[in-house]
Amino acid sequence: MVLPSSFAEINPLLAIPGQFYLKPHSLLRPLIAHYTVSIEREHYGTSSPTLSLIPDASGCLVFTCENGRICGQVWGATTRVVNVSTRPVPFRLFVEFLPGGLFSLLRDNQADLRDLRLPLEQVDPSLHHAICELLQTTSQAQELVERLDRLFLRRLLLHPLPDAAASAASRLMQADGLLSVQALSQLEHYSERHLNRLFRAHFGMSVKTFARLARINAAVRSMEDGHNLACLAQETGFYDQAHFDRDFHEICGVSPRTFLQNKSDFYKEPFKF
Numbered sequence: 001m002v003l004p005s006s007f008a009e010i011n012p013l014l015a016i017p018g019q020f021y022l023k024p025h026s027l028l029r030p031l032i033a034h035y036t037v038s039i040e041r042e043h044y045g046t047s048s049p050t051l052s053l054i055p056d057a058s059g060c061l062v063f064t065c066e067n068g069r070i071c072g073q074v075w076g077a078t079t080r081v082v083n084v085s086t087r088p089v090p091f092r093l094f095v096e097f098l099p100g101g102l103f104s105l106l107r108d109n110q111a112d113l114r115d116l117r118l119p120l121e122q123v124d125p126s127l128h129h130a131i132c133e134l135l136q137t138t139s140q141a142q143e144l145v146e147r148l149d150r151l152f153l154r155r156l157l158l159h160p161l162p163d164a165a166a167s168a169a170s171r172l173m174q175a176d177g178l179l180s181v182q183a184l185s186q187l188e189h190y191s192e193r194h195l196n197r198l199f200r201a202h203f204g205m206s207v208k209t210f211a212r213l214a215r216i217n218a219a220v221r222s223m224e225d226g227h228n229l230a231c232l233a234q235e236t237g238f239y240d241q242a243h244f245d246r247d248f249h250e251i252c253g254v255s256p257r258t259f260l261q262n263k264s265d266f267y268k269e270p271f272k273f
Contacts, residue, residue: 001065001091006141007037013271021271025149031101031156033271035148036094053082054220054268055251057203057213059102059113061095061120063131070132072120076113077102077204079213081253093135098272099169100161103202107159110204164188165202168195169210173273177214178237181207216251217273224263229256
């Protein structure tokens, strides 16, 4: 198992006590945001027994090691808040995909995995076995990253995200979701029906849902930066305050005001939207 002290020897994207965000190979970065490793972390900055993850239209792989047992899960693309336990465990590995990255790995219709958490052994036994073996036989942080890179380079680059899907998603993300399906259709020179088919297959959701998530993530980012709550509905492209409040609650599980009052109980992925 990888040694905790070895993480001090590499240059992570971000490091906080007990948690390291590690860069994947440059060829993987259009599909994988980062690897995150948590080691003997006692808490997540919250007194709550759960931490609420803001949905980001992405999937991930999660491996935990406890009492000599490795458990692997695949999380489909998220469209609503995910609650995870803050109970400390000796080791966690997250492979955080960007939107569409999980399709390139598993090649399944992502709508079938949306908002699900399933045993990876059930979804892809060979991948589960390969990562378990890697974790059991790796002792250094740099070696862990390099072996993960080799594993995912072999799999992901065989099935890249189609250019049309990647381009359309990139436009929506760059615009913080402020593009209608009609406008995106005109920019990409594909019919609305075809774009929705691409998005459901590769991102697990419709164009409209993807855009809503982009807008909510932009709103959360602005709220964390101290923007005035009363102005956010207009800034993030909602019809009015009621529309903003309703969408925010549907996606994040609480009202914007409640979110602000309990920010430490929520986690927004820093390297995606």
